[in-house]
Amino acid sequence: MTEASLRGVRRAVYRPVREGNALEDTVARLVQTIRLGVVAPGESLPPERELAALYAVSRDTVREAIRELADTGYLVRRRGRYGGTFVADPLPQPPHPGEVDPAELDDVLGLRRVLEAGAARAAASRTLDPAQRDELWARYEAVAEASEPEYRRLDTLLHLAITEVAGIPSLVALAAENRAQVNAWLDTFPLLPRNIEHSNAQHEQIVTAILAGRADAAEAAILDHLAGSEALLRGFLL
Incomplete structure (x- = not known):
């Protein structure tokens, strides 16, 4: 993927979500970010404050979405000087990958x-x-x-x-x-x-x-x- 096309994908996944289902949409958008490779396994997501601004949601919503995906094995949270939220490496595999039309x-x-x-x-x-x-x-x-x-x-x-x-x-x-x-x-x-x-x-x-x-x-x-x-x-x- 070229840098120009990657920028386009980033704009697509880092955009405001709908108010009515902010949590679900934020979870889905983060999963898309992972599955599309915008953030690779082992790399860190943008900070919560930045994600909240990009998605136009509260930091609490971002924090809840990250917690959901950490609980299901997609994300890993690390504390300390080099802490943050990282994409799991390896990622969990769905039971039927690639079979949904x-x-x-x-x-x-x-x-x-x-x-x-x-x-x-x-x-x-x-x-x-x-x-x-x-x-x-x-x-x-x-x-x-x-x-x-x-x-x-x-x-x-x-x-x-x-x-x-x-x-x-x-x-x-x-x-x-x-x-x-x-x-x-x-x-x-x-x-x-x-x-x-x-x-x-x-x-x-x-x-x-x-x-x-x-x-x-x-x-x-x-x-x-x-x-x-x-x-x-x-x-x-x-």
Whole structure:
């Protein structure tokens, strides 16, 4: 890679992230920085203050993102005079490196946005009976209280419960098939604890909007939520 093209890649990865999913986008951007070789294994990342300015986020967000990637083996933090945050050498290898087709990822994630945003809007537009309302809230609470080994399974059940209360039976089968493919990709990288906290807050917004009958808010909240996991998928898989 020439120096000119490397500068172009640096501009692409060191740019402001979206406010709604700042943590997920920062994690994804750091992973891209590593995977593209902008910072090679064994080399140090720019200082936290500089990264915060480049990404237009707080230093706390940068620090949390670095902690997530340090916990999963992508980064190493060193203290002292020659300390800093360094890219791990060697890097951890995903279970299925190089097997994700970007076009397929775009297709599956695009379909997910259509299916789940439409389901959230439809669910919020209906008058749900007490049993449906109780079930939806119970699904949210189950995810919020889930242990890490159970989290993705219960997260899936919540998303499918939203699709089910939309009242369109054929939509459930489409969403289940789509979610199965998404889960296959999610399972190739570890859960990020601080992402779980953010996702749970977003789940509450989605379910609350549906139960309040606020269709626009439900659709906007689920699209914001999906954008966060999409950023992580693209960061880790591409």
